[in-house]
Amino acid sequence: MQDLVVARPQCLYCPPGDFYIDPWRPVDRAVITHAHADHARAGHRHVLATAVSEGVLRSRLGAALPLQGLAYGEAVVHNGVRISLHPAGHVLGSAQVRLEHAGRVWVASGDYYLSAHDERNPTCTPFEPVRCDCFITESTFGLPIYRWAPQAQVFGEIDAWWRANAAAGRPSLLLAYSFGKAQRLLAGVDAGIGPIVVHGAVAPLNAAYRDSGVPLPAAHTLGDLPDKRLLAGALVVAPPSVHASAWARRLGDFSDGFASGWMALRGARRRQGVDRGFVLSDHADWPGLQRAIAATGAERVIVTHGQEAVMVRWLREQGLQADSFRTEYGVEGGDDATVAVPAAAS
Numbered sequence: 001m002q003d004l005v006v007a008r009p010q011c012l013y014c015p016p017g018d019f020y021i022d023p024w025r026p027v028d029r030a031v032i033t034h035a036h037a038d039h040a041r042a043g044h045r046h047v048l049a050t051a052v053s054e055g056v057l058r059s060r061l062g063a064a065l066p067l068q069g070l071a072y073g074e075a076v077v078h079n080g081v082r083i084s085l086h087p088a089g090h091v092l093g094s095a096q097v098r099l100e101h102a103g104r105v106w107v108a109s110g111d112y113y114l115s116a117h118d119e120r121n122p123t124c125t126p127f128e129p130v131r132c133d134c135f136i137t138e139s140t141f142g143l144p145i146y147r148w149a150p151q152a153q154v155f156g157e158i159d160a161w162w163r164a165n166a167a168a169g170r171p172s173l174l175l176a177y178s179f180g181k182a183q184r185l186l187a188g189v190d191a192g193i194g195p196i197v198v199h200g201a202v203a204p205l206n207a208a209y210r211d212s213g214v215p216l217p218a219a220h221t222l223g224d225l226p227d228k229r230l231l232a233g234a235l236v237v238a239p240p241s242v243h244a245s246a247w248a249r250r251l252g253d254f255s256d257g258f259a260s261g262w263m264a265l266r267g268a269r270r271r272q273g274v275d276r277g278f279v280l281s282d283h284a285d286w287p288g289l290q291r292a293i294a295a296t297g298a299e300r301v302i303v304t305h306g307q308e309a310v311m312v313r314w315l316r317e318q319g320l321q322a323d324s325f326r327t328e329y330g331v332e333g334g335d336d337a338t339v340a341v342p343a344a345a346s
């Protein structure tokens with residue numbers, strides 16, 4: 001029987017339905033799992049995505065995006081394939097794609113988050129396992145060395161760093177991807193420590209989150225800060241691209257930190273040239289990937305973007321049928337893609 005999803009140059013393709021999932025080249029019909037740049041590209045003639053991701057998708061890909069928004073669990077049938085979107089717990093609106101055709105069910109995960117500690121990302125709907133025959137899983141952090149600490153511990157480290165900097169009269173510049181990670185940080189820090197300032201790239205995404213009912217603490221931009229002296233005790237959240245830029249120099253004497261799953265790698269903080277590294281990811285860690293895969297009940301697993309070889313070997317050892325797709329996810333412009341690690345591009 002023909003596979004429900006195959007790898008094509010444009011990306012993952014569903015032959016019976018004649019549509020693509022997260023294509024990186026313009027296509028007629030695309031299903032987009034979430035609005036990170038390595039998954040959501042412009043130029044498609046028709047896009048299916050979650051309704052809750054609409055604000056972010058339009059702000060990134062243009063207001064004229066030909067988007068059909070679905071509620072989680074709502075289904076549409078296209079060329080005989082029943083398509084529905086289910087929470088992935090990664091960022092606002094992120095979804096797994098469930099495809100049902102001729103009695104078979106396949107699920108393409110997109111990016112997803114769950115951890116060994118059964119924690120959730122408070123800024124989006126938590127990952128929901130979907131039973132299927134074949135599960136196409138991401139594996140960004142698919143190595144046994146990746147095990148996330150409890151979130152409370154990570155936020156305790158960030159708060160302590162901010163508090164110490166504030167006591168010394170120094171701004172805390174926290175570098176984080178502007179969609180997803182920045183909002184998760186804002187939702188998790190102790191906003192009572194001092195004022196919060198966000199970069200202009202972060203502010204519109206905060207607005208999209210608030211419009212979707214996700215509460216975030218009040219934040220200024222550098223431009224609307226009523227008194228520049230407030231900066232001394234502020235947490236400043238900005239994308240990694242501002243590192244060592246003219247924008248960063250406007251902060252004066254500051255301490256900087258970087259929040260990413262890649263900070264778990266030895267030497268990553270030093271290579272990024274920042275004072276502190278905080279290990280916080282919106283992707284599943286190794287135990288999270290294993291739990292997610294087991295919960296689907298799938299007998300066949302196809303591994304994408306990340307540590308395909310190690311994950312495929314582990315899955316085969318579990319008696320599953322396992323293979324990998326080569327994709328361009330995580331290569332550029334995506335979340336957690338800011339630190340180049342050779343294996344991430346495969």
Ligand SMILES: [Zn+2]
Pocket residue numbers: 034036090111334335
């Ligand atoms: Zn992503």
Ligand SMILES: [Zn+2]
Pocket residue numbers: 036038039110111305329330334335
């Ligand atoms: Zn990705």
